[in-house]
Amino acid sequence: MPKAHDILVAVLLAGFAPGLARAHEPIFGIGPRTIWKNGFGLETELEREREEVENVWSLREEILYGISADVALTLEIPYLLEKSDGRSQASGFGDTMLRGKWRFYRKEVWGGIYHAAILGGVEFPTGKTSGVALGSGSYDYFTGLAGAYEGRRWLNFGAVRYRFNTADKTGFARPDVFLYDAAVGFRPVLTEYTQPDVVLMFEINGEVFGKARRNGDPVAGTGGDRMFGAFGVWFTYRNWAFKPGVQFPLVQNMGPLRPRRDFRAVFAVEFHL
Amino acid sequence: MKKRLTTLASIAALAAASLLVPAPSPAQILEAELTVKGLACPFCAYGLERKLEKLPAAASVAITFKQNLARVQFDGRQSPDIGDFFRLVHDAGFKLEELRLLVRGRRAETGGEPCLELPGGTTLPFAAGGPGAALAREVPAGTLVEARATVKAAEEGGRTGPYRLLVKSYKALER
Numbered sequence: 001m002p003k004a005h006d007i008l009v010a011v012l013l014a015g016f017a018p019g020l021a022r023a024h025e026p027i028f029g030i031g032p033r034t035i036w037k038n039g040f041g042l043e044t045e046l047e048r049e050r051e052e053v054e055n056v057w058s059l060r061e062e063i064l065y066g067i068s069a070d071v072a073l074t075l076e077i078p079y080l081l082e083k084s085d086g087r088s089q090a091s092g093f094g095d096t097m098l099r100g101k102w103r104f105y106r107k108e109v110w111g112g113i114y115h116a117a118i119l120g121g122v123e124f125p126t127g128k129t130s131g132v133a134l135g136s137g138s139y140d141y142f143t144g145l146a147g148a149y150e151g152r153r154w155l156n157f158g159a160v161r162y163r164f165n166t167a168d169k170t171g172f173a174r175p176d177v178f179l180y181d182a183a184v185g186f187r188p189v190l191t192e193y194t195q196p197d198v199v200l201m202f203e204i205n206g207e208v209f210g211k212a213r214r215n216g217d218p219v220a221g222t223g224g225d226r227m228f229g230a231f232g233v234w235f236t237y238r239n240w241a242f243k244p245g246v247q248f249p250l251v252q253n254m255g256p257l258r259p260r261r262d263f264r265a266v267f268a269v270e271f272h273l
Numbered sequence: 274m275k276k277r278l279t280t281l282a283s284i285a286a287l288a289a290a291s292l293l294v295p296a297p298s299p300a301q302i303l304e305a306e307l308t309v310k311g312l313a314c315p316f317c318a319y320g321l322e323r324k325l326e327k328l329p330a331a332a333s334v335a336i337t338f339k340q341n342l343a344r345v346q347f348d349g350r351q352s353p354d355i356g357d358f359f360r361l362v363h364d365a366g367f368k369l370e371e372l373r374l375l376v377r378g379r380r381a382e383t384g385g386e387p388c389l390e391l392p393g394g395t396t397l398p399f400a401a402g403g404p405g406a407a408l409a410r411e412v413p414a415g416t417l418v419e420a421r422a423t424v425k426a427a428e429e430g431g432r433t434g435p436y437r438l439l440v441k442s443y444k445a446l447e448r
Contacts (some may be wrong), residue, residue, distance in 0.1 A: 024316050036320030037364035069366040108311030108368040110341055150313045152338065193322075193336040197315045236316040272319055 024150075027232035027245030027266055028205045029181025031157045032117035032146045034103050035066035035272065043270040052259035053086030058094065070103040070117075080127075080134050090132035097123040099142070112151035119144040119161065129168065137168030144179075155185030155199065171215040175222055178208040185234070196237045203230040205247065209254070224254035226261070241270040301330075301377050302352050302391065303419075307343040308371040309362060312336070317366065324361040328353040341370075352391055355424055355436045372424040376438075377446070380408065380416045389418060389438055397438045400425045405440035417446040 025031035035041050041064035049056045058080045066072050078094035099121025106115040120143045127135020144161030159181045167173040183203040191197050208225040211218035232245025247264040254260070307325075312318055318336050325334045325343060329351040335344045343362075347353075355372075362369040378389035383396040387409030390396050399405035405422075412418060420443035424436050 024314055033317065034366065036324060036366055039320055039323070069364050106311075106366070108309075110310060111338070112313045113311040150317075152313055155313075190338070191315070192338055193315050193318055195315070199314075234316075236314070238315060239319040241316050272316070 024234065024236070024241065026157050026159075026181060026183035026185075026203050027201060027234075027243050027268070028203050028228070028230045028247050028264070029157060029183050030119065030144070030146050030159045030161070031148045031183075032101070032103050032115045033148070033150070034070055034072040034101055034117070035064055037066050037068045039066040039272060040064065041270060041272045043268055045266055045268040047264065047266045049264045050262040052262070053084075054259050055082070055084045055086075057081040058083075070106065072101045074099050074101075078127075083132055083134060085132055088132055090128070090134060092128055092134050094127040095123045095135040095140075096126045097121055101146075105147075112149060114147075114149050116145070116147035119146060119159075125168070136165065136174060137170075138166045138173065140165045140174075150185075152190055153187055155183075155187075157181065157183040157185075167213070167215075173213040175212045176210040180206045180208075194238070196235065199234040199236075201230075201232040201234065201245070203232065203245075203247075204228070204250075205230060209258075221255040221257045224252075224258065226252040226254055228261075228264075232266075239272040241268075243268040243270070301349040302347050302374055303349065303377060304347065304375040305345045305358065306373040307345070307358060307362065307369055308373075309341055309343055309367045310370050311367040312338055312341050321362065321365040321367055324365040327361065328357055352393060352395075354393075354395065355397065358424075359426065372426075373421070373441075374424060374438075375419070375421055377417065377419045380412045380414050380418050380445075382414060389420065389422075397424075397436055400437035400439040403440050404443060405438065408440055408443050412443075412445050419444050419446055 024033050043062040045060040047058045047060065058078055061077045063075045064072060076097040080091055080094050083090050099119065101117045101119050103115055103117040106113060121141065123140040125135050125137050125139060129135055129137040140163060142161055142163040144159060146159035148155065148157045161179040163177040163179065165174040165176055181203065183201055185199045185201045187199045189198065204227065206225065206227040209223050212222040213219060227250045228247045229250050230245055230247035232243060235242040244267045249261050252260050309321065321343060322334050322336060325331060325345050328345060330347045330349065331345050332348040333346045358372050359369050376389065376391065378391045381388050381390040381396060383398060386398040388396040388398040399409055408418065421441045422438040423441065425439050426436050
């Protein structure tokens, strides 16, 4: 029999799917944008997430490097400042992720760009799994596809991802997740290069969960789907970006073991050098 | 006596300084205007600025979204390779649609074709059309010429180049 606590932790961690703000992209989704060749980006994200009695405050440090103008690598190191399940709490490093992006298509137009990228990544079990777990205890993988048109006034993004979660040492595997994102951005004032720039973002983020598995067998009460709406803003000035955003549930059809998410909020600061 | 010694010391210092600081080459790219496709947001264009700053002797880079333009001023001590403009813009994630130069070079010949010789021995043949034909006909070889010109790049086997200069205007400076 699966332990309810295991499953609770597992489905909660599944919410840590890759896809928070990075580069000039949707705040909760993902886009095809890469960084220039040999460019570095540093991003710090403060995130708050609440799901009924579950409460998480976390910091993420991301280091982005452009191998070429169309191939980028990102190392993501999460640090959970506080994770509480209503009874106890913990803090420490979560699961580190290494991901890559290959922008296989780009068509530059006047004042805009159409582009698309293939995404892939691996999450390493670097977070502790005892007590209030901060990591999954398993190597997990994701792959996906992202496309966008980014113009001066309007920006449109779309992405699909699939996350494969493998079993931990106890034979428990969190559910695989299919994620889809759509986002629209609007730049109310067309500023010049040396002026501060503002883009308003609206996003739809969906997650479809498979069943959790124990020793290969599906676990009852797991799986389901949920959809969120999100508002965010990009404030950028040259190589600095400030990206606050809040995500709220629209639909949640999850199993009885999964707490309902109340909200998720992110404040990200990114610096390119 | 003391005044004379001071004067001599000043002259010696100036002579030493002139040996340390290389004189600007008479042949040089003075200014480049790059019309760039894909310029949409300042945060992404920062990479273009960083790349263009890497051009040899780039003194300043100014990007204007309204005109899809990046303007680079050079200090004249060195001169970038024409291919660097195309490569760096591509590496920044954009497309260089047109490159216009204010350039100073020697009127020369390459492969039997009239051309402008830039610093480092780079030769740019004239493209057909425009005042380039008059320049080739009327200005003797070896003359220093200042020209405003558009660089025409041929696309060959996925690579950009070789390049030709479509001269828009010119003036002969000296022999």
